[in-house]
Amino acid sequence: xxxxxxxxxxxxxxxxxxxxxxxxxxxxxxxxxxxxxxxxxxxxxxxxxxxxxxxxxxxxxxxxxxxxxxxxxxxxxxxxxxxxxxxxxxxxxxxxxxxxxxxxxxxxxxxxxxxxxxxxxxxxxxxxxxxxxxxxxxxxxxxxxxxxxxxxxxxxxxxxxxxxxxxxxxxxxxxxxxxxxxxxxxxxxxxxxxxxxxxxxxxxxxxxxxxxxxxxxxxxxxxxxxxxxxxxxxxxxxxxxxxxxxx
Numbered sequence: 537x538x539x540x541x542x543x544x545x546x547x548x549x550x551x552x553x554x555x556x557x558x559x560x561x562x563x564x565x566x567x568x569x570x571x572x573x574x575x576x577x578x579x580x581x582x583x584x585x586x587x588x589x590x591x592x593x594x595x596x597x598x599x600x601x602x603x604x605x606x607x608x609x610x611x612x613x614x615x616x617x618x619x620x621x622x623x624x625x626x627x628x629x630x631x632x633x634x635x636x637x638x639x640x641x642x643x644x645x646x647x648x649x650x651x652x653x654x655x656x657x658x659x660x661x662x663x664x665x666x667x668x669x670x671x672x673x674x675x676x677x678x679x680x681x682x683x684x685x686x687x688x689x690x691x692x693x694x695x696x697x698x699x700x701x702x703x704x705x706x707x708x709x710x711x712x713x714x715x716x717x718x719x720x721x722x723x724x725x726x727x728x729x730x731x732x733x734x735x736x737x738x739x740x741x742x743x744x745x746x747x748x749x750x751x752x753x754x755x756x757x758x759x760x761x762x763x764x765x766x767x768x769x770x771x772x773x774x775x776x777x778x779x780x781x782x783x
Contacts, residue, residue: 549579550619552601557614557634559593559600570596570609602651603638621650649679652727658719662711668695668722669707672729679730694725 555575561568571593578584586594599605601616616633623642625631636643663671669691676687688707695703698721711719 550577551580552578552619553615553617554597554601555615555617557597557600557616558612559596559605559609560612561609563608571600573614598653601633602647602653603633603636603643604647605638618646618650621646648675649730652730658716658723659711661723662719664711667708667710668714669709672707672722672726675726676729690729691725694729695722697728698722698725700725 554577557571557574558569559571561570574593574597576584576586586597588594596605596609600611603611605611611634614634617630618633619630621629621631623631623645625636625642631642631646633643633646636646662668669688672691672694673684673687676682676690677684680687682690692703692707695707700706700718700721706714706718711722714722
């Protein structure tokens with residue numbers, strides 16, 4: 537019987553744990569405590585929605601998970617434990633992202649391979665001078681040893697999965713040829729194409745992607761959504777970011 541590697545225990549339901557996370561911004565006007573001692577966890581098959589007013593720290597918390605907090609912000613304390621991964625800093629299959637160098641090779645390997653994010657406006661993330669397919673194929677070949685033909689076939693498969701019309705033709709389209717909703721779906725495809733542990737989605741398209749794209753339930757695991765609420769308490773899915781954990 538094959539035994540699991542000593543640093544990779546059998547999979548558990550826990551995928552992400554954030555413990556006492558504090559992210560501050562040191563400015564000329566004082567210290568802005570954007571996130572202070574935030575704690576939450578995500579388990580496979582569950583959904584967590586973080587709701588709050590604009591400026592309450594939801595987006596900063598999501599960026600902290602990826603170690604992409606813009607300067608002068610930085611993580612002051614806490615743990616961001618990603619389960620089911622490997623790497624030089626991993627212990628028993630768990631790595632504390634908060635302790636990694638934001639510019640180091642290890643965290644850069646996690647981004648895209650284990651964690652990716654789609655922001656609210658896909659035009660800010662998609663290249664206007666490259667086709668959608670070129671950008672998805674690039675993401676695949678950056679993290680997987682496959683031929684360009686294999687990467688293209690995988691890209692078409694995922695574009696179809698997120699319900700892009702005529703994916704075999706749309707893969708050669710440019711960003712400006714897609715509607716806003718289709719751009720968001722293309723970004724969703726880019727996030728899902730690697731089958732990473734964590735892939736980012738904008739809250740406004742989470743229902744479309746999960747309910748209508750027929751994503752394999754064996755792949756989809758849990759959802760972390762940050763979204764804005766108005767004074768009446770209704771969700772306004774003009775949210776800042778969402779993280780879909782997949783396995």
